[in-house]
Amino acid sequence: MMTYDPVVYSRILTGLTLGFHIIFATIGVGVPVMIAIAEFLGIKLKDPYYTLLARRWARGFVITVAVGVVTGTSIGLQLNLLWPSFMQIAGQAIALPLFLETFAFFFEAIFLGIYLYTWDRFRNPWTHFSLALPVIIGSSASAFFITVVNAFMNTPQGFKLSGRTIVDIDPLVAMFNPATPTKTAHVLSSAYMTSAFVLAAAAAVSLLAGRKHIYYRKALKLTMLAGLIFSLLTAFIGDLSGKFLAEYQPEKLAAAEWHFETTARASLVVGGVLTENQEVRYGLKLPYALSILAFGKPNAVVTGLNDIPADERPPLYIHYLFDVMVVIGSLLIVLCIGYILFSRKARAAKGQALPRWLLRCIAASGPLAMLAIECGWIFAEAGRQPWILRGYMRTEHGATTAAHVDWMLLLFSLLYMLLAVTVWAVLRKLFRTNTAEQEMISRGIEGGEPR
Amino acid sequence: MNIELIGITVLWLFLYGYLIVASIDFGAGFFSYYSMITGRKHLVHGIIERYLSPVWEVTNVFLIFFMVGMVGFFPDTAYYLGTGLLIPGSIAIVLLAIRGSYYAFSTYGAKDNPVYLLLYGSSGLFIPASLSIVLTISEGGYIEERGGQVVLQYGRLFTSPYAWSVVILSLVSILFISASFLTYYADKAKDYKAMEVLRGFAIGWSAPTILASLLVFFSIHAHSPWHFERMMELAWMFALSLLCFLVATYLIWQRKRLGVAFIMVMLQFAFAFFGYGAAHLPYILYPLVTIHASVTSPTMGVALIIAFIAGLLLLIPSLYLLMRLFLFSASYVQGKNGK
Ligand code: HDD
Ligand code: HEM
Numbered sequence: 161m162m163t164y165d166p167v168v169y170s171r172i173l174t175g176l177t178l179g180f181h182i183i184f185a186t187i188g189v190g191v192p193v194m195i196a197i198a199e200f201l202g203i204k205l206k207d208p209y210y211t212l213l214a215r216r217w218a219r220g221f222v223i224t225v226a227v228g229v230v231t232g233t234s235i236g237l238q239l240n241l242l243w244p245s246f247m248q249i250a251g252q253a254i255a256l257p258l259f260l261e262t263f264a265f266f267f268e269a270i271f272l273g274i275y276l277y278t279w280d281r282f283r284n285p286w287t288h289f290s291l292a293l294p295v296i297i298g299s300s301a302s303a304f305f306i307t308v309v310n311a312f313m314n315t316p317q318g319f320k321l322s323g324r325t326i327v328d329i330d331p332l333v334a335m336f337n338p339a340t341p342t343k344t345a346h347v348l349s350s351a352y353m354t355s356a357f358v359l360a361a362a363a364a365v366s367l368l369a370g371r372k373h374i375y376y377r378k379a380l381k382l383t384m385l386a387g388l389i390f391s392l393l394t395a396f397i398g399d400l401s402g403k404f405l406a407e408y409q410p411e412k413l414a415a416a417e418w419h420f421e422t423t424a425r426a427s428l429v430v431g432g433v434l435t436e437n438q439e440v441r442y443g444l445k446l447p448y449a450l451s452i453l454a455f456g457k458p459n460a461v462v463t464g465l466n467d468i469p470a471d472e473r474p475p476l477y478i479h480y481l482f483d484v485m486v487v488i489g490s491l492l493i494v495l496c497i498g499y500i501l502f503s504r505k506a507r508a509a510k511g512q513a514l515p516r517w518l519l520r521c522i523a524a525s526g527p528l529a530m531l532a533i534e535c536g537w538i539f540a541e542a543g544r545q546p547w548i549l550r551g552y553m554r555t556e557h558g559a560t561t562a563a564h565v566d567w568m569l570l571l572f573s574l575l576y577m578l579l580a581v582t583v584w585a586v587l588r589k590l591f592r593t594n595t596a597e598q599e600m601i602s603r604g605i606e607g608g609e610p611r
Numbered sequence: 612m613n614i615e616l617i618g619i620t621v622l623w624l625f626l627y628g629y630l631i632v633a634s635i636d637f638g639a640g641f642f643s644y645y646s647m648i649t650g651r652k653h654l655v656h657g658i659i660e661r662y663l664s665p666v667w668e669v670t671n672v673f674l675i676f677f678m679v680g681m682v683g684f685f686p687d688t689a690y691y692l693g694t695g696l697l698i699p700g701s702i703a704i705v706l707l708a709i710r711g712s713y714y715a716f717s718t719y720g721a722k723d724n725p726v727y728l729l730l731y732g733s734s735g736l737f738i739p740a741s742l743s744i745v746l747t748i749s750e751g752g753y754i755e756e757r758g759g760q761v762v763l764q765y766g767r768l769f770t771s772p773y774a775w776s777v778v779i780l781s782l783v784s785i786l787f788i789s790a791s792f793l794t795y796y797a798d799k800a801k802d803y804k805a806m807e808v809l810r811g812f813a814i815g816w817s818a819p820t821i822l823a824s825l826l827v828f829f830s831i832h833a834h835s836p837w838h839f840e841r842m843m844e845l846a847w848m849f850a851l852s853l854l855c856f857l858v859a860t861y862l863i864w865q866r867k868r869l870g871v872a873f874i875m876v877m878l879q880f881a882f883a884f885f886g887y888g889a890a891h892l893p894y895i896l897y898p899l900v901t902i903h904a905s906v907t908s909p910t911m912g913v914a915l916i917i918a919f920i921a922g923l924l925l926l927i928p929s930l931y932l933l934m935r936l937f938l939f940s941a942s943y944v945q946g947k948n949g950k
């Protein structure tokens with residue numbers, strides 16, 4: 161039997177809660193953007209299909225928001241319960257963005273309530289559309305602020321530590337630390353991207369199930385184009401994140417790349433396995449690529465792990481997580497381009513449908529993007545180890561000393577399982593019992609000839 | 612005013628806000644379920660749903676705000692309460708999670724699933740009970756620091772008459788606050804059948820509320836004489852609270868001016884809550900944490916206060932809009948324009 165160690169259980173429980181929350185948080189950040197785009201197109205092009213799309217997405221969105229809210233509440237409380245010593249310090253230095261985040265939530269919550277219940281209340285459709293903007297601002301701002309807190313954990317600054325007390329605090333310097341720009345930008349763009357693919361996957365599943373209505377093809381087109389733009393943006397910012405790591409957290413990059421010796425012209429390894437004496441086998445080696453990722457120059461010098469004190473090295477498994485994220489990101493860009501080419505062809509030869517294998521790939525794109533989010537986060541968080549506040553506080557010193565964290569882990573695992581199962585069942589029921597076709601008829605927008 | 616006093620006042624205001632909106636919410640969930648099993652669902656369910664649907668997420672934010680603000684203004688509380696409250700805190704989280712999500716599931720998704728209704732109706736009653744433990748603990752005597760370890764004394768907590776009296780008070784006041792608000796709301800909606808049912812609930816829960824408050828008074832006297840003495844210095848606040856209660860009950864009884872009656876209920880709880888809180892100062896957690904020793908640095912304190920003011924400037928107009936659209940819009944309240 162394992163001896164009881166509250167630190168280990170606290171880490172697992174934090175990872176579990178965050179890993180569950182991030183699914184709904186990502187949807188919460190990205191889907192309002194997609195809803196707004198669809199509503200905008202619907203009004204602009206006077207195309208009721210886009211408006212219906214916005215309505216139906218919004219209806220599913222409420223359900224996921226609910227789970228986002230409750231799991232977010234759960235993290236908020238859990239951070240205090242599981243990491244009291246860390247929060248005592250963090251509370252002093254980085255309370256500002258946490259505080260601002262709640263305002264952003266508040267703002268979002270108010271306007272989401274208004275948005276959902278006022279579809280038919282205003283004569284001018286733009287009035288209703290304008291209510292989506294505060295929802296987007298609120299959710300993206302809350303993602304921004306919470307990510308600032310996380311950025312601070314990676315590159316803390318704006319305070320001095322003397323013993324257990326913190327002095328010389330500058331909240332703004334702490335907020336705008338070196339990790340903030342790339343981290344927040346990457347988190348936001350990847351949330352928009354993932355939401356686009358999740359919705360694309362839903363449309364693809366309907367098309368695969370034999371639904372032929374133009375409504376679904378419009379949904380697919382909109383989401384895939386948005387997906388392309390956001391995934392290019394995500395890859396670009398991801399590259400900037402690599403450059404940030406090379407400069408400020410070289411140990412994370414080195415561990416992610418299994419880069420042991422500090423060298424110039426470093427090559428990047430994809431996949432592979434590590435032998436006992438730190439040799440990489442079976443990996444795909446891309447010469448110069450690591451130097452380019454890190455500094456944008458093929459012969460730049462990249463710090464290796466051997467130059468990092470042994471007890472400050474992150475775990476090496478994060479290599480795989482990084483690879484999965486990057487490979488998914490690249491494949492999804494290819495998928496969007498493929499979709500565009502095939503739909504051109506389909507349009508040229510009238511009436512021809514998209515190939516089923518392509519639709520199957522699109523159906524997989526939503527879950528894959530979500531997987532990339534999970535991998536990205538575990539990579540970023542595990543890659544910060546052994547620190548909870550890099551350079552200041554080790555993870556084991558931030559954790560609670562309380563008994564029974566293991567039981568709490570069990571309790572929350574059950575809770576999340578229950579929530580996951582019900583949310584799935586409810587969403588299925590919601591869209592099955594009132595299909596888009598039925599809704600078009602009841603709203604009198606049938607006659608669906610292609611425009 | 613110094614930073615710690617501003618900070619604790621802001622936090623207490625938000626906790627009060629949570630007390631009111633959450634009570635309405637929790638009580639409504641309970642009444643909704645109760646009237647379903649007693650076969651009166653058709654009478655009150657519509658009213659309850661129309662009010663709750665647009666606002667439930669806002670309720671939750673009050674709590675988050677309080678929690679985050681607490682850690683921001685008084686970081687030491689994170690350490691003591693965080694360590695001590697692992698189990699009750701986690702249970703409260705689970706209840707909140709079940710309540711919030713099953714509310715949404717049953718309102719937006721699977722309409723009228725009785726299991727979902729039961730889950731959210733009953734969890735609403737347990738949440739206040741588990742959250743009220745925090746107030747109980749803050750009286751001191753339940754948390755001990757032993758060899759650098761902060762430990763919550765469960766045995767002492769669960770056998771404490773004071774703890775139980777607070778739990779009882781939290782339960783009955785929720786039902787009372789909620790019923791008096793919904794009576795007013797139903798009256799505005801001109802749904803007189805629902806109004807009669809809800810008025811019955813409000814009257815029924817009024818006497819227990821006052822009895823439970825007296826019970827808490829006596830048990831504070833026994834448990835924390837220091838606190839009781841300071842409350843006596845603020846006796847006028849509690850007297851006003853009682854007066855507001857009497858006016859409210861009278862109005863509800865007479866079916867007159869139900870809006871004023873609800874404001875009186877709010878004032879009743881405001882006086883009692885602020886009287887209780889003011890008497891508790893300077894302690895946050897007696898005797899371990901005071902607002903003076905645990906307050907954050909002045910720079911952060913000022914930054915938080917500026918952020919707070921800026922935030923309010925944004926929120927107050929938005930909340931006003933929300934209320935105008937859903938609370939004070941006669942046609943919405945009466946269900947004339949739907950979703
Ligand atoms: C759909 C999701 C997704 C996709 C396709 C990518 N990323 Fe990513 N990545 C994330 C989602 C994500 C994330 C979940 O948002 C992370 C975790 C923590 C963070 O700041 O963002 C992240 C972190 C993250 C980090 C660590 C940042 C840090 O710890 O400060 C780097 C270096 C990259 N990414 C690089 C890339 C590159 C070069 C990609 C090339 C395509 C890429 N990511 C695609
Ligand atoms: C306020 C911001 C955050 C705080 C205070 C925080 C705190 C922590 C802590 C204390 C740990 C335990 C240390 C460890 O085991 O690695 C951890 C791990 C983890 N966090 Fe974060 N985190 C934050 C942001 C996030 C976010 C936004 C996510 C995204 C979902 C996330 C995902 C994870 C994951 C997946 C782990 C487990 C990593 C592992 O197993 O090593 N974190 N976080």
Ligand code: HEM
Nearest residue numbers: 184185188189225228229232233235236265299303671672
């Ligand atoms: C340590 C990390 C995190 C904490 C403490 C946290 C906290 C919270 C809390 C308390 C809520 C509920 C707010 C409410 O009642 O409305 C929430 C919901 C939400 N969170 Fe998180 N969160 C974390 C990570 C993240 C991340 C990384 C993102 C975005 C990338 C995010 C985005 C959201 C969004 C958008 C919501 C609103 C619910 C929705 O619209 O779906 N959160 N979070």
